[in-house]
Amino acid sequence: MHTGQPLGSGRTADVYAIDKSWVLRRYRDGTDATPELAVMAYLAASGFPVPRIGPPADPSMPVCDLVLQRLAGPTMAEALTAGTLGGPEAAETLARLLRELHTIPPRLSNDPYDRIIHLDLHPENVMLTPHGPVVIDWCNASEGPPELDRAMSCLILAQATLAPSLPAASAVRGLLVELAGRLDEDGGIPAEALARARALRAAGPCRTAEELTALDEAVELVAAVGRTAADHPRR
Known part of the structure; x- marks a missing residue:
């Protein structure tokens, strides 16, 4: 998936801009993000404040990638x-x-x-x-x-x-x-x-x-x- 400018880096993952609404979170070591996605979807359905999950992923998208809502505001x-x-x-x-x-x-x-x-x-x-x-x-x-x-x-x-x-x-x-x-x-x-x-x-x-x-x-x-x-x- 095409990524834009880097927005931030943590110990294990990097975040890139996709557009004004979405970001791509990518694990550097290839960690499978599927379990994380499942937890976030469950929490969102329960009303807990997590980033919205992005549009359906391209089938060729690496399992280490997560498309998430681009949030405005400071940590x-x-x-x-x-x-x-x-x-x-x-x-x-x-x-x-x-x-x-x-x-x-x-x-x-x-x-x-x-x-x-x-x-x-x-x-x-x-x-x-x-x-x-x-x-x-x-x-x-x-x-x-x-x-x-x-x-x-x-x-x-x-x-x-x-x-x-x-x-x-x-x-x-x-x-x-x-x-x-x-x-x-x-x-x-x-x-x-x-x-x-x-x-x-x-x-x-x-x-x-x-x-x-x-x-x-x-x-x-x-x-x-x-x-x-x-x-x-x-x-």
């Missing part, structure tokens, strides 16, 4: 950095998105407790469009207990606060504290879920040595913040 991370979005408002939005996602029954699992879980829901994966926040990048999505998703979101934020190259680390820590307080209302972050999130994070592809080194410290930070949230509930 939540960009808005936080620019100062157009405050930490409490961002935390409230993240908590609400997780809560809404976890009301959606699984597609495949027979466990009644399981839900669709994103496993990478953080400010860089939330687009703030004129019509509201939209969650992107569903390549890690799975089905499982909601507390695992809550733990993973907090663990990712905690790792970011420990990154020496991040100039806004203190602001991210504030966001983590705010988010933990809101998630405590939904059941918080049990130790077992945090341990499982750590194992998944450590086993993920493209982890830097810096991230792996700080992982245990990040786990301790999430646990400490979680205890603080439990001891001082929001009023």
